[in-house]
Amino acid sequence: MISDRVTQMVARLKAVNLRLTPQRLAILRILADSEGHPSIEEIYRRMKPDFPTMSPATVYKTLTLLKALGEVLELGFPDGVNRYDGSKPYPHPHVICLKCKKIMDLEMGNLQPWIEAAARETGFRILQHRLDFFGLCPECRAKE
Amino acid sequence: MISDRVTQMVARLKAVNLRLTPQRLAILRILADSEGHPSIEEIYRRMKPDFPTMSPATVYKTLTLLKALGEVLELGFPDGVNRYDGSKPYPHPHVICLKCKKIMDLEMGNLQPWIEAAARETGFRILQHRLDFFGLCPECRAKE
DNA sequence: CTTCATGCAAAACATTTGCAGCTGG
DNA sequence: CCAGCTGCAAATGTTTTGCATGAAG
Numbered sequence: 518m519i520s521d522r523v524t525q526m527v528a529r530l531k532a533v534n535l536r537l538t539p540q541r542l543a544i545l546r547i548l549a550d551s552e553g554h555p556s557i558e559e560i561y562r563r564m565k566p567d568f569p570t571m572s573p574a575t576v577y578k579t580l581t582l583l584k585a586l587g588e589v590l591e592l593g594f595p596d597g598v599n600r601y602d603g604s605k606p607y608p609h610p611h612v613i614c615l616k617c618k619k620i621m622d623l624e625m626g627n628l629q630p631w632i633e634a635a636a637r638e639t640g641f642r643i644l645q646h647r648l649d650f651f652g653l654c655p656e657c658r659a660k661e
Numbered sequence: 662m663i664s665d666r667v668t669q670m671v672a673r674l675k676a677v678n679l680r681l682t683p684q685r686l687a688i689l690r691i692l693a694d695s696e697g698h699p700s701i702e703e704i705y706r707r708m709k710p711d712f713p714t715m716s717p718a719t720v721y722k723t724l725t726l727l728k729a730l731g732e733v734l735e736l737g738f739p740d741g742v743n744r745y746d747g748s749k750p751y752p753h754p755h756v757i758c759l760k761c762k763k764i765m766d767l768e769m770g771n772l773q774p775w776i777e778a779a780a781r782e783t784g785f786r787i788l789q790h791r792l793d794f795f796g797l798c799p800e801c802r803a804k805e
Numbered sequence: 806c807t808t809c810a811t812g813c814a815a816a817a818c819a820t821t822t823g824c825a826g827c828t829g830g
Numbered sequence: 831c832c833a834g835c836t837g838c839a840a841a842t843g844t845t846t847t848g849c850a851t852g853a854a855g
Contacts, residue, residue: 595737640799651789
């Protein structure tokens with residue numbers, strides 16, 4: 518499953534004639550991990566042991582590139598720390614723990630009717646959306 | 662309508678023994694304006710003519726305070742420019758133009774069933790949510 | 806009066822950019 | 831080879847913080 522997604526992204530890079538460097542491969546592997554919704558800093562930190570010369574700038578550049586290709590979903594937050602989902606790079610709902618910042622995907626209902634209603638009501642052409650639920654995860658609730 | 666909301670926020674400040682300065686009042690008036698979802702920079706810019714000595718730090722401090730009181734809704738974006746809604750400080754859906762950054766409120770369906778489904782599926786205690794649609798507004802579509 | 810708010814400047818972060826040197830294909 | 835990538839450092843932009851002065855209650 519996981520490696521399928523890496524393979525997909527690798528193919529995409531090749532398709533547009535971009536290079537597959539060891540650094541990029543490592544980033545793709547981290548992003549493809551469905552459980553993680555890593556921040557730039559976390560990707561950097563996880564790579565550092567294997568790539569001692571690694572620089573955060575390379576992570577930023579690669580993520581900018583993957584965003585442009587539509588191969589990663591960027592989740593911005595008011596505190597300025599963005600998180601990334603490379604496993605499902607299309608809009609989908611998340612639950613986010615306000616305490617430990619864990620992010621989980623949700624498998625649930627279709628938003629299509631709402632998208633159409635929003636378009637009808639406002640005259641917008643809707644291209645993207647974002648639905649997130651914020652709260653306390655079971656672990657953090659237990660620690661209360 | 663608009664002044665009702667300002668009155669509400671003023672009352673809230675008094676209730677917790679915070680001071681009502683001319684600067685704060687001006688910020689509240691801007692925030693209460695339903696049409697605007699201003700950024701910090703815009704609030705600052707709109708106040709500057711009337712408050713020549715105004716500093717952006719004061720806007721930041723006041724917004725931090727209002728956030729803590731739950732009197733303003735903060736909308737974060739990946740590009741780092743946050744926007745604020747003081748007219749309806751509770752979660753509600755928005756449509757956002759990707760080109761001109763206009764933000765409009767949406768009057769539409771109830772998310773309650775989804776909140777319950779998310780809680781059931783994940784074990785989270787859901788406290789907040791955010792639903793935004795991104796696209797092109799009628800004006801920007803016309804300019805294409 | 807006393808406490809809290811303002812506003813300046815400096816600091817703290819996240820992110821972007823410039824550029825020399827390196828390397829994948 | 832050589833276009834494109836890496837990685838360092840400097841620049842940028844937003845937000846936070848420290849602190850002396852000023853004003854609300």
